[in-house]
Each structure stands twice: as C-alpha cells, then as structure tokens.
Amino acid sequence: MVERILPLILVGIFQGSVYGLLAMGLSLQYGVCRVLNITHGEFVMLGAVLTYTLHIGFNVNPLLAPVILGPLLFAIGFLLQATLFRGLKARAPSPAAFEGNALLAAFGVMYIIEYIARITWSGRLMPSYYLVDIVSFLGMDFVKNQIVTFAIALALGVAVYLFLSRSRMGRAIRATAEDPGTAGLMGVNTNMILAFAFGLGALLAGIGGTLLSMKIAVSTTLGFSNTVIALIVVVLGGLGSIPGSFVAGILIGIVSMLVAGFLEPVLTVPIYYAMLMVLLLVRPTGILGKK
Amino acid sequence: MDITRFISTHRKLLLVGFLLLILIFITTLPLYARPSDVRVLTTILIYVVLAVSWALFSGTTGYMSLAPAAFLGLGMYTMALLQKELPFFLIIAIGGLVAFAFALLIGLVTLRLRGIYFAIFTFGLVVFMTEIIQFLETRLWGRHGQAIIPIDNETLLYTMLVLVVVTVLATYFIRRSRYGLALVSIGGNEEAAEHMGINTTRTKVFIFAISSMFMGAAGVVTAPSLIYVNANIAFSVFYSFMPIFMAIFGGMGQLYGPVIGAVIFGYLEKTLRAQLYSYFMLGFGIIMVVVILFLPNGIAGLVPMLQSKLGGVIARLQKGSQGEQHANT
Numbered sequence: 099m100v101e102r103i104l105p106l107i108l109v110g111i112f113q114g115s116v117y118g119l120l121a122m123g124l125s126l127q128y129g130v131c132r133v134l135n136i137t138h139g140e141f142v143m144l145g146a147v148l149t150y151t152l153h154i155g156f157n158v159n160p161l162l163a164p165v166i167l168g169p170l171l172f173a174i175g176f177l178l179q180a181t182l183f184r185g186l187k188a189r190a191p192s193p194a195a196f197e198g199n200a201l202l203a204a205f206g207v208m209y210i211i212e213y214i215a216r217i218t219w220s221g222r223l224m225p226s227y228y229l230v231d232i233v234s235f236l237g238m239d240f241v242k243n244q245i246v247t248f249a250i251a252l253a254l255g256v257a258v259y260l261f262l263s264r265s266r267m268g269r270a271i272r273a274t275a276e277d278p279g280t281a282g283l284m285g286v287n288t289n290m291i292l293a294f295a296f297g298l299g300a301l302l303a304g305i306g307g308t309l310l311s312m313k314i315a316v317s318t319t320l321g322f323s324n325t326v327i328a329l330i331v332v333v334l335g336g337l338g339s340i341p342g343s344f345v346a347g348i349l350i351g352i353v354s355m356l357v358a359g360f361l362e363p364v365l366t367v368p369i370y371y372a373m374l375m376v377l378l379l380v381r382p383t384g385i386l387g388k389k
Numbered sequence: 390m391d392i393t394r395f396i397s398t399h400r401k402l403l404l405v406g407f408l409l410l411i412l413i414f415i416t417t418l419p420l421y422a423r424p425s426d427v428r429v430l431t432t433i434l435i436y437v438v439l440a441v442s443w444a445l446f447s448g449t450t451g452y453m454s455l456a457p458a459a460f461l462g463l464g465m466y467t468m469a470l471l472q473k474e475l476p477f478f479l480i481i482a483i484g485g486l487v488a489f490a491f492a493l494l495i496g497l498v499t500l501r502l503r504g505i506y507f508a509i510f511t512f513g514l515v516v517f518m519t520e521i522i523q524f525l526e527t528r529l530w531g532r533h534g535q536a537i538i539p540i541d542n543e544t545l546l547y548t549m550l551v552l553v554v555v556t557v558l559a560t561y562f563i564r565r566s567r568y569g570l571a572l573v574s575i576g577g578n579e580e581a582a583e584h585m586g587i588n589t590t591r592t593k594v595f596i597f598a599i600s601s602m603f604m605g606a607a608g609v610v611t612a613p614s615l616i617y618v619n620a621n622i623a624f625s626v627f628y629s630f631m632p633i634f635m636a637i638f639g640g641m642g643q644l645y646g647p648v649i650g651a652v653i654f655g656y657l658e659k660t661l662r663a664q665l666y667s668y669f670m671l672g673f674g675i676i677m678v679v680v681i682l683f684l685p686n687g688i689a690g691l692v693p694m695l696q697s698k699l700g701g702v703i704a705r706l707q708k709g710s711q712g713e714q715h716a717n718t
Contacts, residue, residue: 134505136455136512185682192578194504198451201508202637203681205455205630209674217667322626326513333509362528364520371517374510375498382502 105238106355112244114351115251116309118344120324121331122258123302129338130275130295132193133183133200139325140211141171141300145307146316147219150226153311160228160312161246164305175300178207180293208321215318225315247309254305255344258298262340271295275338330370334377336384346385415550419543427542428614433655434549435607438556439632440639440647442603445560446596447633448641449572452504456511457632459518460488460601462623464608466522469535469618477540481548481609488605489598496594515624522620534619537612549610556603561644563596572596631658634673638680640687649688 120142127135148167152158158166183200190196229243262268273281274291282288306324310316331350335342353373354366361369377384415434419427439457447454464484471480495514499507526533563569571592574582583589612618631654632647639650661669684690 128505134508182678182682189682189685194451194579197505198453199681199685201453202633203678205633206674206677206681209630209670209677211674213667213671213674217671323516326516329509329512333506337505362524364524364527367513367516367520368524371513378498378502378506378510382506 102359103356106359107352108238109240109244110352110355111348112240112248112351113355114348115248115255115344116306116347117327117331117350118347119251119254119302119309120306120328121335121343121347122255122340123299123306124328125332125335125338125340125343126258126302127296127299128332129340130271131179131183131292132197133179133204133296134197134329135204135296135299136201136325136329137178137204137208137211138299138303138328139321139323140208140215141175141303142307142310142324142328143215143316143318143321144171144211145304146311146320147215147224147307147318148304149308149311150224150316151219153226153228154224160226160308161250163308167304167308168301171304172297172301174297176293176297178300179296180289182207183296184289184292208325212318212321219318221318223315223317224311226311227315228312241313243312247312250305250309254302258302259340259344267291267294326367327370330374333374334384336386339384339386342384342386349385412550416547419546424542427546429656429659431542431546431549431610431614432659433652434546434553435611436631436635436651436655436658437553437648438549438603438607439628440635440651441556441560441644442600443632444636444641444647445563446572446593446600448636448647449564449569449576450504450593450596451576452500452593452597453508453633454511454597454600455508455633456514456629457604458624458626458628459511459514460492460604461608461611461628462515462518462522462620462625463488463491464605464610465612465615465618465623466535466608467605468609468612469537472538477544477548477609481552481606484609485602485606488608489602492598492601493594496597500593500597501590515626515629519620519624522624526620534617534622536617537615539616540613545610545614549607552603552606552610557644557648559599559603563599564644568592568596634677636687637677638687640684640689640691642686643689646687646689653688 120138123141124135124138127133127138145164145167148170149160149163152163152166153160182203186199186203187196190199227243229241229246231242232239233242233245234240235245262271270281270286270291271294273284274286274288274295278288278292281291307316310320310324327350331346332343334350335344335346350370353369357363357366357369415430418430422430439461443454443457446452464487467484467487468480471483475483495510499510564572571582571587571589574585574587575589575593579589608623612623615622632651635650635654636647637650638654639648640646658669680687686694
C-alpha cells in the first residue's frame, strides 16, 4: 500500500507545483488589480504553444523558451491592464461594479486569445516532450522532466515571494494592493504598478505553460481547463494569498494523483469541487487566507 | 405634432399592439416558412429565455453566473431520462424543478459569500457536470450518451413560445415587485441593502433558483431537436457563454435588452457559425470587449443616449429659431 501511495504523492507534488505557479499569477492579478482574470488559462496555452513552436520549429531548448516568450506575454499582460482594465476602472461607478465588468471583459479577451491561437495553430495536438528519460530517486523511478519542472516552479515561487516581500518594487505592489489611493499619495505610480503586477501574472502563466509542454502534448484548447484548476487552487489557498496559492496547488496535485490512482481520473474535477464546497462552508477565506 | 402626442399618450397600447404583431408573426410562421427557418426561430427563442433569465439575476445583482449551461444541460438530461415515462409538458415542469433545486444548493453554498466566489464556483461548474455525468453513464448505466425521440418542429416552436412568454412575464413582474427592488439595491450596495432590512442571502438564492428554473425548462425543449445528447453536448461551455454575450450586447438595464441581443446573435449564430466558426467566435470576443468598454448599457442603452443627444440638438435648434423670430419682431 505504502509503495503505491508514496510515488503517487511525490508525482502529485511535482505536478502540483506547476498548478501552484499558475495560481500564484492569478492570485497576484486578483489581489493587486482586482481583476478575476479568467483569461489566465489562455496565457498558459500561449506559453505552451509558443514553446512548442520554438522547440520544434526553431530548435530552441524549451528551458530557454521563457527568455523569448516571457517578455512577450509580460507585455501583453501589461498592456491589457494599462489600457482595458484601467479604462474600465476609470468608468466604473463602484469597486464592485468594476470587478463585475472586468470579469466580463476578461471573458471577451479569453475568446479573442483562444480563437486567434486556433486560427494560427488549429486545434491539433502538439507534442514537444523534453527530458523524458527515467531517473531513479529514493528507489523509485521518475521521468526527469517531472523533477526539473518541480525545481523550476519551486524556485520561481520562492523568487516571486521574496520579490514581493523584500524588494522596493514588491513593497510598492503590496501597498497598492492594500490601498491604491494612499499608495498613490505616497508617490507610488499606481497605474504602472498595477500593469506590472498584471504582466507578472501573465509571465508566470506563460512559464507554467512552458513547463506543461515538456510533460504533455499541448493544444490550443487547454486554456479553459487550466483556468478552472487555477481558480479552484486560488480559492483553496485564499484569494490574494501568494504562499497559500502555492501550498494549495501542491495539495490539489496530490489529490488529483490519488484520485486518478485509486478511483477514476474522470472524478478529479468533481472531487476538487467537493473540496471547494466544504472549504467555502467551513472557512471561506481559504487555507492560508487572512480573516 | 398629433402623431407624437398620440405616441406618448397611448404608449402602452402601442406596445401591446407591437407585441401582439410579433406573437402573430411567430405563431403563423410554420404556415409559410421553410422547416429550417422554424428551427432557427425556435433556437432564437431558446436563447431569449436563457439571456432574459440570466440577466434577471446577474444583470441586476452584479453576481456573475458563468454557468447557464449547467442548468440547460440538466434540463436536457431530465428529458433524456424521462421521455418514455411521462408526457412532454410534465417533463418541462420537472426539468425546471430539478434546475431550481440544484441552483438552490449552489446558491446556499456560494451566495452567502462575496460575489467573486460565486463567479469562480460557477465558472467550472460546467466541467464538473460533464465529468460527473460521464462517470455515471460509463460506470452505472454502461452506455455513452442518450438518444432522444424527436418531436415535430411546430410543437417545439409553440412550446418554446409559451416558455418565452412565461419567462418574460415572470421577469417583468419580479422586476416590478419587492424582490426586484431588493435585487437592484443589492446590486447598488449590498451592505446598505442589508441594513435596510432586506434578507439579502434569501433574495439572491431565491432569484438565482428562479432564473435557473427557466434555463432548465428551456433545456427540456432543446433536447428533442438535438436527437442525441451526451455529457459534452448537453453541458457545452458554448451554451454558458452565449446568453452572457447576448445579455451584455443587448444591455441589461431594460427587460428588452437581452431579448434584442438574443434575437441578433441567435440569428447570426445559426446562419454564420457553421462556415466561419473560429472567426465568428473571435468576433464575439472583440464585440464583447468593445461593448463593455464603450457601451456599458448595451444596444438598449444606446437609445436613451441618442435620444438625449438628439433631443438636445433639436431643442437648441428650436431655441435658435425662436430667438431669430424674436429678433425679427
């Protein structure tokens, strides 16, 4: 029994770290910009598909692909916040109205990105596996890319956390999240900060997509399901909580592996939902969320 | 002069006459139109029900439900499972009740919390339903999908017409009732509404369940025209997003806004989607963003805006000419 559970849990942690990375980006965007960005999964898709194109078409090592696609996705996210969401915020009569309108606008953007991608790459499967050889670790066999993606996701997660908590820019981001008005009075260029935070979220989603493309055959349709997973993870971890998102991502990864291993793969989403329902009833602020 | 006065004094009468004309047009359509046109009209009516009932809850309160398809699909499956046991009209009522009960459950869990939790929860609900139904079908019933006995076009059209009338009337009366006022005040400022003595959670849950009930009933009528449904068809994300597009495009401030949106997009969808699917959906996304950014009240909001602008211009012209007359005398 233990021999069966332990590898599942480890693979779950490896898989979950990628979910955690995606959720961190989403959490940042909601926590700072108040935009529930349901386009998030489409950025994951763009990251994955661009990595495939670079890897197969131009022979770029997938580990280096973020150097090219990272700035691109950051720029798209930055511009979205600087134009669309900023404009919506200026017109909205109340913060609640802004959240609703931003959600619906994100919905439109989701369609735009998804169908531009479908027109460009069609809906076919694009396999660009990387590092597929087996390594032995603690007497268990793992595919190398699982360990590599885990290491990258963990390193990035820690880096983003340190950036937000230690650096001057990070402090400005947190101040803007807490109270944009006061932050502006203290000399923070809040519009710049909001756009930067949104771009950073898009960048994290894109790198998450790169990591996914090493492990699975990607396609232009994978956006929606990744948005759903990222949203569930974000609520589990506590809306707006960055470490919470990462922890919840790993939890979801473990649960998905255990469900797939012992029950039925098709039941993973229903089980996430059961977890979400229980959590919302018991502790709506999430696992690590503030009261 | 007399005509404008006639219009302003007999506004209600004219409106009723206009609605009667539309009703006559729809009821007599099967006499002279092709069967395919009848089917297009039936689909448009389905979208009208979805868009109007979506706007009833989400448009007024600002709580974005992203899962109309979950309730539509429930209706379709109710039809699939009960079609041999019960008469069609009874199944419509049952489909509505099933959706009502399911929405009640979801509302009780999520509508106590801030709106964003509700949006998140409903966003993935369609995926949840798809996978649960797939699991039940393969594991318990041992088959994939359900065949549905077709029903003739005219019956479906007239049933749908009755459903549209019921939905629109119900929405009209709810909007004018205490519940309607409560919904609008929740949308404006929920905390203030609570302090005014409105039981906000009960109001939200109840209206959400009512709006889902109409979607479920619409699902029952949709199923026979599809002949076959499985989890992926019944709970297609597309059915979730279309009503939202339509309601926003038409405008949610007035009752007729979502109706206009549903008629325009329902027609376009039926005629264009088959050939240019990707470009069609891309256009949807662009229109959605543009409408939210520049026309927050949709097409219906355009009319009063133009009226006030034109009215201002006309008044200025009239004043100008009057001034000239004064100067001349």
